[in-house]
Amino acid sequence: MNEAHLDDSPLKQRLRSIIFGTDTPEGKAFDIVLLISIVASILLISLDTIDSFHADYGNFFLIGEWIFTIIFTFEYVLRLYCSQNRLLYARSFFGIVDLLSILPSYLALIFPGANFALAIRVLRLFRVFRVLKLLRFLADGNLLLKAMLQSSRKVFIFFFSVSLIILVLSVVMYVVEGPNNGFSSIPKSMYWTIVTITTVGYGDITPQTPLGQAIAALTMLIGYSIIAIPTGILTAEISQEMVKVRDLRKCSNCGKAGHDNDAQFCNHCGSELESLASLTQP
Numbered sequence: 001m002n003e004a005h006l007d008d009s010p011l012k013q014r015l016r017s018i019i020f021g022t023d024t025p026e027g028k029a030f031d032i033v034l035l036i037s038i039v040a041s042i043l044l045i046s047l048d049t050i051d052s053f054h055a056d057y058g059n060f061f062l063i064g065e066w067i068f069t070i071i072f073t074f075e076y077v078l079r080l081y082c083s084q085n086r087l088l089y090a091r092s093f094f095g096i097v098d099l100l101s102i103l104p105s106y107l108a109l110i111f112p113g114a115n116f117a118l119a120i121r122v123l124r125l126f127r128v129f130r131v132l133k134l135l136r137f138l139a140d141g142n143l144l145l146k147a148m149l150q151s152s153r154k155v156f157i158f159f160f161s162v163s164l165i166i167l168v169l170s171v172v173m174y175v176v177e178g179p180n181n182g183f184s185s186i187p188k189s190m191y192w193t194i195v196t197i198t199t200v201g202y203g204d205i206t207p208q209t210p211l212g213q214a215i216a217a218l219t220m221l222i223g224y225s226i227i228a229i230p231t232g233i234l235t236a237e238i239s240q241e242m243v244k245v246r247d248l249r250k251c252s253n254c255g256k257a258g259h260d261n262d263a264q265f266c267n268h269c270g271s272e273l274e275s276l277a278s279l280t281q282p
Helices: 001-009 010-019 025-046 050-083 086-091 094-101 105-109 115-132 136-150 150-176 188-197 210-226 229-248
Strands: none
Touching: 001 136, 010 025, 010 050, 025 050, 025 115, 050 086, 050 105, 086 094, 094 105, 094 229, 115 136, 136 150, 136 229, 150 188, 150 229, 188 210
């Protein structure tokens, strides 16, 4: 048995099973109450940004914010207290997020307005993966991440090419339309080109000359033509990664490969297969 467990008091072990575990009814209840509190605190912060609500219920929002801050502070202290490795927890992703979710309230006492940084509490909702047993879906997320990393060079070259197209069209529109029609500078023309080529088209700047309108039509067609390119690149990489995973999922007993991503046992000999998550770690 680990020495850390021998030195732990029964209270610390009990708290650890509730706070860090989800296998017990108490642990599940704790995490669900925690998630509800996080959502409620974020809703409170959001409503406080509405002027009419702030004017009528500002004091209520302030009290509520401090109640949640005290609750989350107490929870953070408990996590440090019952953690087997306090430094490891404090430096982990959730440990940093837990700390950042309470610091803004205290900083707001010195720097007014800093409390709106409490919106970082939304990151704590990632705990829902652990509460609802969604960790098995992280394997698909790892596969997607690997595909994005593999296609990063191709996507970078694509965006670099699009940037050159945007620069050329911006200069052309600046020369053709000029300041009288709203294209007062090349950066302003670049803004118009970007919102046009991405098919957003705010309409705050529009070409007035026939030649400028023809170039605008060409820009729109270019936007529709290139919008599917990064999607195709990523789709191709995902397909390749899925093929690699199927080839990697060999049965350690009989050596048969090509199992489905969600398969848990070999369809030839019935032996247990290695998990997909372990094969798709980036």
